Amino acid sequence: MTDIRPSQKPFIVIPTYNEAGNIVGALNRIRLAVPNARVIVVDDSSPDGTADLVKALVVDDEYIDIRVRPAKSGLGSAYRFGFKLARESGATAVIEMDADLSHEPEALPELLNALDDGAEMAIGSRYIPGGESPGLSPSRLALSMGGNIYARIALGIPVKDATSGFRAYRPSLLDSIDLDTVSADGYGFQIEMVFRATLLGAKIAERPIIFNQRTEGVSKMSRMIVIEAISLCSVWGLQRRFRQLRGNDTDFVPYHKGNKSVVRTLVSSIKG
Ligand SMILES: Nc1nc2c(ncn2[C@@H]2O[C@H](COP(=O)(O)OP(=O)(O)OP(=O)(O)O)[C@@H](O)[C@H]2O)c(=O)[nH]1
Ligand SMILES: [Mg+2]
Numbered sequence: 396m397t398d399i400r401p402s403q404k405p406f407i408v409i410p411t412y413n414e415a416g417n418i419v420g421a422l423n424r425i426r427l428a429v430p431n432a433r434v435i436v437v438d439d440s441s442p443d444g445t446a447d448l449v450k451a452l453v454v455d456d457e458y459i460d461i462r463v464r465p466a467k468s469g470l471g472s473a474y475r476f477g478f479k480l481a482r483e484s485g486a487t488a489v490i491e492m493d494a495d496l497s498h499e500p501e502a503l504p505e506l507l508n509a510l511d512d513g514a515e516m517a518i519g520s521r522y523i524p525g526g527e528s529p530g531l532s533p534s535r536l537a538l539s540m541g542g543n544i545y546a547r548i549a550l551g552i553p554v555k556d557a558t559s560g561f562r563a564y565r566p567s568l569l570d571s572i573d574l575d576t577v578s579a580d581g582y583g584f585q586i587e588m589v590f591r592a593t594l595l596g597a598k599i600a601e602r603p604i605i606f607n608q609r610t611e612g613v614s615k616m617s618r619m620i621v622i623e624a625i626s627l628c629s630v631w632g633l634q635r636r637f638r639q640l641r642g643n644d645t646d647f648v649p650y651h652k653g654n655k656s657v658v659r660t661l662v663s664s665i666k667g
Contacts, residue, residue, distance in 0.1 A: 401488035401510035408477030414494040415443040416611030424500040437473040469580030490563045495609035498561040506563040514600035515568040519561035525603030549632030578652035581620025
């Protein structure tokens with residue numbers, strides 16, 4: 396039997412909300428960078444007609460799929476939806492990236508190489524040698540670096556850029572994580588996925604990326620997204636500490652919105 400390499404049939408999931416100025420250019424550059432990749436665009440009924448632009452491309456391009464959801468429902472839920480679709484379609488690798496060209500499509504082969512070399516998750520990282528975020532405002536840099544430091548300390552995750560939204564997964568890792576129990580929607584989603592992979596003992600690689608500032612459209616980053624990430628990290632961090640105090644740092648399901656209340660989750664962590 397010949398080995399199936401992750402790079403054989405990669406699926407790229409791109410969530411979009413008002414990305415009409417970016418999506419066509421992004422899809423064209425992706426096609427050049429990874430000609431065999433399939434793309435699933437998950438659009439939340441963008442008022443600017445993003446989905447119509449993609450639908451026009453789909454006519455000639457069987458490798459692009461567009462799914463339109465009825466309302467804006469968050470980045471994390473768009474990824475969970477797209478990841479499941481990619482799995483059902485036989486993906487050998489599942490990639491997430493933004494539509495706004497902050498993530499350079501030309502870096503995709505390097506992420507796929509990392510999976511081919513044995514990684515289960517390959518993160519495009521701004522905070523390892525060779526990684527950069529040119530033009531990022533001091534306040535966004537502070538938020539991003541601060542978020543990463545807090546996540547590393549609270550959760551004990553071994554990566555430098557846990558909030559990066561440019562990454563590739565082996566499908567088997569997504570199956571093990573169980574996407575229905577992943578709850579965050581903004582930056583918290585990226586941290587949650589790294590945390591869950593770490594708890595499973597997954598092999599995580601980081602590859603340097605240049606993170607460019609968007610030139611078209613507007614950011615969907617909001618105060619709520621930051622509050623969600625800090626709150627979830629704090630709960631997971633407390634859960635982890637309670638477990639460690641009881642000498643059991645493994646074998647627990649991190650709090651997620653679907654299971655039970657935060658208080659009940661923390662109490663059961665204290666009880667072990
Ligand atoms: N489907 C869907 N996509 C979303 C939603 N929110 C954001 N996105 C997309 O997710 C990607 C990342 O969003 P951005 O606004 O670029 O957020 P960001 O990269 O954290 O912020 P900037 O660096 O300021 O661009 C983009 O492709 C967005 O269009 C959402 O609620 N639903
Ligand atoms: Mg962006």
